[in-house]
Amino acid sequence: LTGSPTDIYTSYQEAQSAIRFFVQRWGGQRLLRFYELVGAPSIAPGTSRYHVDRALRRTIGMGLRGFERAWADSIQ
Numbered sequence: 001l002t003g004s005p006t007d008i009y010t011s012y013q014e015a016q017s018a019i020r021f022f023v024q025r026w027g028g029q030r031l032l033r034f035y036e037l038v039g040a041p042s043i044a045p046g047t048s049r050y051h052v053d054r055a056l057r058r059t060i061g062m063g064l065r066g067f068e069r070a071w072a073d074s075i076q
Contacts, residue, residue, distance in 0.1 A: 021071045026060050034059040 003011075022031050037055035044051070053064040060067070 017075070018071055021074050022060075022067075025070070025074075030059050 002008075019031065022034075034055050037058055038052060046054075049064065056067050057063050062070070
């Protein structure tokens with residue numbers, strides 16, 4: 001990460017919140033599967049956002065936008 005100490009701290013807090021939400025809603029096994037899919041070595045076209053979206057769809061049945069909306073709704 002780059003940025004100010006506050007930006008870096010905020011990014012880590014957001015990541016922890018997203019992971020906590022994921023596990024509470026879909027469980028640790030699916031989180032592990034998501035990480036396996038995203039982290040699998042491969043050469044494939046597409047941005048990192050595309051690959052995260054694809055792994056989420058395969059793991060929880062919704063893409064990145066849907067996950068972000070559900071996560072945001074859980075915070076409010």
